[in-house]
Amino acid sequence: MNVSLVVFQGPSASGKSTLQALLGLPRIVTWTSRAPRAGELDGVDYHFAPRQTLERMKDAGDMLETSEYRGHLYGTSLASIEGTARGAGLRSIVLDASGARVARALLGERALLLGVAASRAECEARLLARGSDAAQIAARLAGYDEEIAALSGCDLIVRSGDGALERAGEIVQALRPLLGA
Known part of the structure; x- marks a missing residue:
């Protein structure tokens, strides 16, 4: 396999x-526009970024998928999937x-x-x-x-x-x- x-x-x-x-x-670390909760670490639990950053990434075609939940954007960068494709x-x-x-x-x-x-x-x-x-x-x-x-x-x-x-x-x-x- x-x-x-x-x-x-x-x-x-x-x-x-x-x-x-x-x-x-x-696991591939995904992105969110919400603030970190107590104990969450950037780059470990999520990539935490302002909503505008995620919107720019989405508009540029850099996101595999995005969704909105409770007023915050969540998404997966294409780069993370492409890294897996390159044998990461x-x-x-x-x-x-x-x-x-x-x-x-x-x-x-x-x-x-x-x-x-x-x-x-x-x-x-x-x-x-x-x-x-x-x-x-x-x-x-x-x-x-x-x-x-x-x-x-x-x-x-x-x-x-x-x-x-x-x-x-x-x-x-x-x-x-x-x-x-």
């Missing part, structure tokens, strides 16, 4: 970041469906698209446990049906809902030797 990027995709709160952490690969080593990233399609177009079969599925009720419960209010949950799950439908384009779909997150973690960890990690 000649994979250089593992892309986790799925609905909000499906378990993508949890499974990404369990895989234990270096095996990496992982969490992307939405459109970002995953672009990563596949850039990297071909070297991008392994790993879909993470959970029921709407499970995603809602996870968001509630994180302290999200009803409006935030509704906004985060507004694209749930589309994200679930987009999983059909993934190479592998792992179910992480309804108590299956531990099992999903075992499946993801079993991938490590196949990826050469």
Whole structure:
């Protein structure tokens, strides 16, 4: 298997970041216009930059994808994906469906698209446990049906809902030797 990027995709709160952490690969650091939270480090957790910088990057075609959440821009630079394409080593990233399609177009079969599925009720419960209010949950799950439908384009779909997150973690960890990690 000649994979250089593992892309986790799925609905909000499906378990993508949890499974990404369990895989234990270096992750591509994405960008945000929000201020760092306590304990977050620039270049480690995110690249923190003013909104105008991210907008300029987007307008210049330097971003793989961008999205807005709670008034802040988030995105992935094309340079980070191109670095992976040039052999910067095996990496992982969490992307939405459109970002995953672009990563596949850039990297071909070297991008392994790993879909993470959970029921709407499970995603809602996870968001509630994180302290999200009803409006935030509704906004985060507004694209749930589309994200679930987009999983059909993934190479592998792992179910992480309804108590299956531990099992999903075992499946993801079993991938490590196949990826050469």
